[in-house]
Amino acid sequence: MPFDPETSVTDLARQLIGAAIIVRNTGGTIVETEAYSIKEPASHSFGGPRARNAAMFGPPGHAYVYRSYGIHMCLNVVGRRGEAVLIRALVPEIGIDTMIRRRGQINLQGLCSGPGRLGQALGLTQADDGKPFDGLEFKLEMPANPPQGIVSGPRIGISRATDLPWRFGIAGSPWLSRAF
DNA sequence: GTAGTGATCTTCT
DNA sequence: GAAGATCACTACG
Numbered sequence: 001m002p003f004d005p006e007t008s009v010t011d012l013a014r015q016l017i018g019a020a021i022i023v024r025n026t027g028g029t030i031v032e033t034e035a036y037s038i039k040e041p042a043s044h045s046f047g048g049p050r051a052r053n054a055a056m057f058g059p060p061g062h063a064y065v066y067r068s069y070g071i072h073m074c075l076n077v078v079g080r081r082g083e084a085v086l087i088r089a090l091v092p093e094i095g096i097d098t099m100i101r102r103r104g105q106i107n108l109q110g111l112c113s114g115p116g117r118l119g120q121a122l123g124l125t126q127a128d129d130g131k132p133f134d135g136l137e138f139k140l141e142m143p144a145n146p147p148q149g150i151v152s153g154p155r156i157g158i159s160r161a162t163d164l165p166w167r168f169g170i171a172g173s174p175w176l177s178r179a180f
Numbered sequence: 181g182t183a184g185t186g187a188t189c190t191t192c193t
Numbered sequence: 194g195a196a197g198a199t200c201a202c203t204a205c206g
Contacts, residue, residue, distance in 0.1 A: 034198070042198070052191075069199050070189035076198090086198060116199045157198055 002133060002140045005060035009035040009083040013168045016077060016085055017150050018143035023122040026095030028112060030087055032169035032176050038082030040161040045082040055130040056084050063138055065129040072116030073124035077133065077140065088156075089113045091175045092121070114177040153180045
């Protein structure tokens with residue numbers, strides 16, 4: 001367990017900025033996250049456990065991987081019961097050649113900037129849903145010291161609970177999916 | 181630069 | 194039947 005399992009989702013989303021995510025020898029440093037909680041209607045866990053969101057009600061420190069818009073695979077870190085943090089953007093650092101091949105692009109810019117892009121770069125599949133961040137296939141290294149310049153704002157791509165400023169990121173980073 | 185749309189599939193109404 | 198925690202591509206100013 002790389003973090004305190006009692007941490008609230010919003011604190012966890014903030015703490016994950018600057019952490020390193022490595023999935024089977026590809027990954028990098030997190031620069032953008034979003035928090036989702038069972039208590040608000042934008043979350044997949046809203047309404048309680050179902051087959052698709054089972055991982056969000058499983059143990060903390062595991063992955064919740066879901067298919068978005070029928071196309072993209074998106075990655076979350078599960079926190080307390082029914083809470084998870086969507087990883088929205090990484091600085092590409094590890095296994096860059098592999099990620100470039102998976103994404104079919106030649107430049108680093110935009111390689112992992114966005115939840116769908118990141119999912120493709122890391123080669124996520126539905127089989128990854130529920131896997132632990134135990135240092136084997138999935139690794140999560142919390143930052144030694146919190147990075148400077150963390151800001152928050154409204155989450156992207158949702159139509160409910162749009163007033164919650166539960167998107168976190170490093171202001172001005174060139175690796176964000178969108179500016180704050 | 182903004183606006184619109186197709187891809188593709190699971191879940192919910 | 195519609196909407197969704199998205200992205201890429203096209204058309205148009």
